[in-house]
Amino acid sequence: GAVVSQHPSWVICKSGTSVKIECRSLDFQATTMFWYRQFPKQSLMLMATSNEGSKATYEQGVEKDKFLINHASLTLSTLTVTSAHPEDSSFYICSASRGSSYNSPLHFGNGTRLTVT
């Protein structure tokens, strides 16, 4: 069964509003979670690395003030898209690993489809 849960699975919002997406590790603690974005017909692109208890690390070109990440507990990371615009419409996916070694697979949530009108 799923080990990483995302909510909501889809959301429609108006331009200028903010949207929060939750990512939970269901039966393990995750000190690190990763947020990806996927545009239609493209591959997943890493947006940021979420670290429990500290600031997130953003990839080049990703605005940290627009995509707010909060990793307040070992099982929950949230991504808030602030002042959303139509170009932010995308598929957002989080992932986490049970272990910290490179031998521990990353497990992905089922994604959140964001549509900004």
Next chain:
Amino acid sequence: DAKTTQPPSMDCAEGRAANLPCNHSTISGNEYVYWYRQIHSQGPQYIIHGLKNNETNEMASLIITEDRKSSTLILPHATLRDTAVYYCIVRVTGSQGNLIFGKGTKLSVKP
């Protein structure tokens, strides 16, 4: 950038084995090869991973060449539900453990 090269698409007949190739000629000695698949509008699903030895689980087998420069994912008896984009990923050490996705292979299983 992704360190892997995969064919953009492949077809497979239902019930036959699907063999998906991947080249990773610049892989380092301690970097794992991971395989995921993504069915339309879902998050990627973990399939299998390996370092040097061949691996098998309930979903698939992973064959890694001795020089580690390429690998093959084998789905022994493909079904229509195996139609997906398959990603071969070299998990780069020195990062925080994130995965860098390439374009993958679109596998179409046909009846």
